[in-house]
Amino acid sequence: MRINDDRLKNNFEAxxxxxxxxxxxxxxPTFSPAHLEARAWFRERSESAGLDFQIDNAGNHSAxxxxxxxxxxxxxxxxxxDSVPNGGRFDGAxxxxxxxxxxxxxxxxxxxxxxxxxxxxxxxxxxxxxxxxGSEALTGILKSEDLISPRGGREQFLSGLAEAGLxxxxxxxxxxxxxxxxxxxxxxxxxxxxxxxxQADIGIVTSIxxxxxxxxxxxxxxxxxxxxxxxxxxDASLGASAFTLAARKLVMRDFPDCVVNVGAMDFEPGAFNIxxxxxxxxxxxxxxxxxxxxxxxxxxxxLAEAEAHRYGLSLKAKFLGKHEPAPLDPDxxxxxxxxxxxxxxxxxxxxxxxxxxxxxxARVCPAxxxxxxxxxGSSHSPREFTEWDDCVNGANVLLQAALNLVNSYxxxxx
Amino acid sequence: MRINDDRLKNNFEAxxxxxxxxxxxxxxPTFSPAHLEARAWFRERSESAGLDFQIDNAGNHSAxxxxxxxxxxxxxxxxxxDSVPNGGRFDGAxxxxxxxxxxxxxxxxxxxxxxxxxxxxxxxxxxxxxxxxGSEALTGILKSEDLISPRGGREQFLSGLAEAGLxxxxxxxxxxxxxxxxxxxxxxxxxxxxxxxxQADIGIVTSIxxxxxxxxxxxxxxxxxxxxxxxxxxDASLGASAFTLAARKLVMRDFPDCVVNVGAMDFEPGAFNIxxxxxxxxxxxxxxxxxxxxxxxxxxxxLAEAEAHRYGLSLKAKFLGKHEPAPLDPDxxxxxxxxxxxxxxxxxxxxxxxxxxxxxxARVCPAxxxxxxxxxGSSHSPREFTEWDDCVNGANVLLQAALNLVNSYxxxxx
Numbered sequence: 040m041r042i043n044d045d046r047l048k049n050n051f052e053a054x055x056x057x058x059x060x061x062x063x064x065x066x067x068p069t070f071s072p073a074h075l076e077a078r079a080w081f082r083e084r085s086e087s088a089g090l091d092f093q094i095d096n097a098g099n100h101s102a103x104x105x106x107x108x109x110x111x112x113x114x115x116x117x118x119x120x121d122s123v124p125n126g127g128r129f130d131g132a133x134x135x136x137x138x139x140x141x142x143x144x145x146x147x148x149x150x151x152x153x154x155x156x157x158x159x160x161x162x163x164x165x166x167x168x169x170x171x172x173g174s175e176a177l178t179g180i181l182k183s184e185d186l187i188s189p190r191g192g193r194e195q196f197l198s199g200l201a202e203a204g205l206x207x208x209x210x211x212x213x214x215x216x217x218x219x220x221x222x223x224x225x226x227x228x229x230x231x232x233x234x235x236x237x238q239a240d241i242g243i244v245t246s247i248x249x250x251x252x253x254x255x256x257x258x259x260x261x262x263x264x265x266x267x268x269x270x271x272x273x274d275a276s277l278g279a280s281a282f283t284l285a286a287r288k289l290v291m292r293d294f295p296d297c298v299v300n301v302g303a304m305d306f307e308p309g310a311f312n313i314x315x316x317x318x319x320x321x322x323x324x325x326x327x328x329x330x331x332x333x334x335x336x337x338x339x340x341x342l343a344e345a346e347a348h349r350y351g352l353s354l355k356a357k358f359l360g361k362h363e364p365a366p367l368d369p370d371x372x373x374x375x376x377x378x379x380x381x382x383x384x385x386x387x388x389x390x391x392x393x394x395x396x397x398x399x400x401a402r403v404c405p406a407x408x409x410x411x412x413x414x415x416g417s418s419h420s421p422r423e424f425t426e427w428d429d430c431v432n433g434a435n436v437l438l439q440a441a442l443n444l445v446n447s448y449x450x451x452x453x
Numbered sequence: 454m455r456i457n458d459d460r461l462k463n464n465f466e467a468x469x470x471x472x473x474x475x476x477x478x479x480x481x482p483t484f485s486p487a488h489l490e491a492r493a494w495f496r497e498r499s500e501s502a503g504l505d506f507q508i509d510n511a512g513n514h515s516a517x518x519x520x521x522x523x524x525x526x527x528x529x530x531x532x533x534x535d536s537v538p539n540g541g542r543f544d545g546a547x548x549x550x551x552x553x554x555x556x557x558x559x560x561x562x563x564x565x566x567x568x569x570x571x572x573x574x575x576x577x578x579x580x581x582x583x584x585x586x587g588s589e590a591l592t593g594i595l596k597s598e599d600l601i602s603p604r605g606g607r608e609q610f611l612s613g614l615a616e617a618g619l620x621x622x623x624x625x626x627x628x629x630x631x632x633x634x635x636x637x638x639x640x641x642x643x644x645x646x647x648x649x650x651x652q653a654d655i656g657i658v659t660s661i662x663x664x665x666x667x668x669x670x671x672x673x674x675x676x677x678x679x680x681x682x683x684x685x686x687x688d689a690s691l692g693a694s695a696f697t698l699a700a701r702k703l704v705m706r707d708f709p710d711c712v713v714n715v716g717a718m719d720f721e722p723g724a725f726n727i728x729x730x731x732x733x734x735x736x737x738x739x740x741x742x743x744x745x746x747x748x749x750x751x752x753x754x755x756l757a758e759a760e761a762h763r764y765g766l767s768l769k770a771k772f773l774g775k776h777e778p779a780p781l782d783p784d785x786x787x788x789x790x791x792x793x794x795x796x797x798x799x800x801x802x803x804x805x806x807x808x809x810x811x812x813x814x815a816r817v818c819p820a821x822x823x824x825x826x827x828x829x830g831s832s833h834s835p836r837e838f839t840e841w842d843d844c845v846n847g848a849n850v851l852l853q854a855a856l857n858l859v860n861s862y863x864x865x866x867x
Contacts, residue, residue, distance in 0.1 A: 230680035263833040264714035265806040266644035280694035300678035309717040311737040392679040419677040
C-alpha cells in the first residue's frame, strides 16, 4: 500500500501559497493571519474529504478517523503548520500533510483500524509564543508558571491567544489522559546534513536535545556619546558583544555536542548619540542530555557575569522556557526501521538537534519520529528544501509504520 | 545689569514639567507631543511678555525684539527645546531660556539696540530626524540630498514634518541671507567634566568637533540555531560584536582626541532559534579637525571590513549625516571673555565634543558659544544636572556679551 503522491503534492503546493514570501518560503508565525489561514485550509480540506475535524482548547487542529470502538485509544500522527518568521515551506507542514495523507489513504483503502487515527497540527511549535505550546498542553506538561514569562513576551502571548479565540486558563483543559493515547508518530525534515552525508533516505530519531532560552540583560549607564571620555563609559554594548564572541568559543571548545545562538539584541535607549545603558540579549542553547544541559547553562551564566564585570556592567538573566532532553521510544524506532526496510529505503539512526512536538508526547506515550533529508541542511530559512521523492518516502514510511502498529497493538490486546 | 534670576528659574521649572520622566529628566524627541507642547509654551510665554513671535518654514520658533531700523541685521541668541529620548532637563532648554531671559531683561530695562534681537529655538538639534535640521535650514547648509537618508529614517522624517505642519520643500525657504545676521551666541551645558576639573564657571568654546553617523550592516545567512553546526554558520552577530569591541580599542589607542559609539544594533530576523542573517549597527564617531575626521572614518570602515571577512560575512555601510568640524569666531570668543571678566566669573577656553547649532551658524556669521558646568559630566540622561548659580552665570554672561556686541557693532557702522 502506498500514499497518493499526486494528492500529497497538490496539498503541499496549495499550503505553500499561504503566507508565501517573495524569497520562496513562508511567513506563518503562530496566530498570524497566514497561520490562521493555513489552519482554516487544513480544516476545509479535511471536511471536504469526509473526515471529522476537531479543535481543542489549545488550538490544536485535528482531522480524525474514528474506529468502531469508541473506547479505543488514538494513534496520533502530526506536526505543525506554524513557521518561524520568514521560514521555509517544509518545516512542520510536510509532517501535517503526511499525517493527513495517511488518513486519506487508509480511508480510500477502506481499512478498519482497532484505534482512532488522528492527524494533528500542534499550536506554536516554533516558539513565537512559548514553543511546543499545543503538544505541552495536550500532554499536560504545560504548567501555569511556564506562562508568566513566555519567550515571545506576555503581551504577545495573551493577544495571540485572543486572536485565535483561546484563553490562558482554557489551555490546560486540552490535556488528554495518557491511556487515551496509543502512540505518536511524526515525519519532519532533518534541518541538517547528516542524512545527505550518509546517503540515507530516512533518519530514525533516537532522542531530542534539550533547549533553554533566556534573556541576558547587560546594564551600564546612558551617557553623551561625544562628551563622555571613552574610558569613563559604562557601555552595555561591550558586555553583550564580548559575551556573544566568548559564548561561541566556549561551546566550540568545551561543548562539542551542544550549540548556542544569540538571536537578537535590543539596545536601550538605542540612539546614535547615546552610550547604550542596556542591552537585552536573546540567548538559546541546546544539549543532548541532562548533565551536559545543566553544565552548559552554568558555564554560559558564569561567562556572562565575567564579561559584564570586565566592562563595569551588571547582569540580569531571565529564563524564558526550557524543554528537557527527550529519549524516544525504542519499540517505535524498531517499527520505523521495519517499515523503511519493507519499502526498501535506507534508514539510519540519529539524535535531533531541533526541538519537536514528539518530545512532549514522549513523556506520556510511545513516541517516535523520522527525518527526511534537507538539501544543504538549511531550515528556518526560505532556502529550506527537500526533494519531492524524499517527501513521498517519508509519508510512505509513516503509513507503513501506522499499519505495522496495528499488529503490535492487537498483539498487546490479545 | 543682571538677568532676573527668579523669572529664569520659574520658566525653567515650568518647562521641565513638559515631557517630564519619572527618572527626573525629560523625553522630548523632535516633533513628539511633548516637544510640540514645549514650543507652544515658549510661544505663549513670549507673547504674554509682549514680544513678537515667529515660526519659520523649518519650524524654528523665535521670540523677537525688533529695533527701530527695519533694515538692521539680527543678533540671534538660542539653542533648542528638543531632547534625546529619555534625556535631561538642561541640554538645549537652558540655552533657549537664557536667550529669552536676555530679551526680557533688555525689554524691562528699556534699552534700544541698533540691531534686532531674537531668541531662537532650533528644530531637531538632537538628531531624532537629521540633526541640526533647523540651524542648517536657516543658514542654507541643508541640501536636498541630505534628506534622502536622514539618520532617523526617511519615514519618520516625513511623518515628523507632517506632525509639525511642515514640508520637505518648505525647509529650504527658511534660509536667511548672511547679511541679515549680525551674529549668533549660545549658552549650553558642557556635558563633560572639564569645567569642574578646572574649577571654572564658564567655558568659551574654540571649535566644535565633526560628527559622522552611519549604519553598518553585517550580512550573513539565516539558519536553524539547533541543527546548523557552529562552524558552518554565517552569523552576523559575530561581525557586529567583534567590530564593536575592536572599534573602541582602535579609537582609544590610535585616536585619543576622538570618540566612537555603537548606539544600537538591529538583528534580522531577530528570533531566539534563528542564526542572525543580518545586523544593522548604528555607528557614530567624532573628531576635532578635518584630517583626523577623514582618517578615523577610513580606519573604522577598514576595521568593519576586516571583522566581517573574519566571520565570512559581507558588509554594507550607509552614511547618514555628517557635520564638519567648526572653528568658532575669535572676536566673539574675546567678547565672551570680557563679559566673564566684567562679571567676575572664571572662564576657560575649550573645544566642544558635542555638536551644536553654533557650528551651522559659524558657517555664515560670527558665532560663539559658552558652556556652563555639568555636575558629574553627565548628559543625554536623566542624571544631567547643572547648579542653579551656574545657570544664572551663563545667562548673565550671555546678556553682557550681547550688550558688548552693541559697542563693536556701532564701531563697525561708524
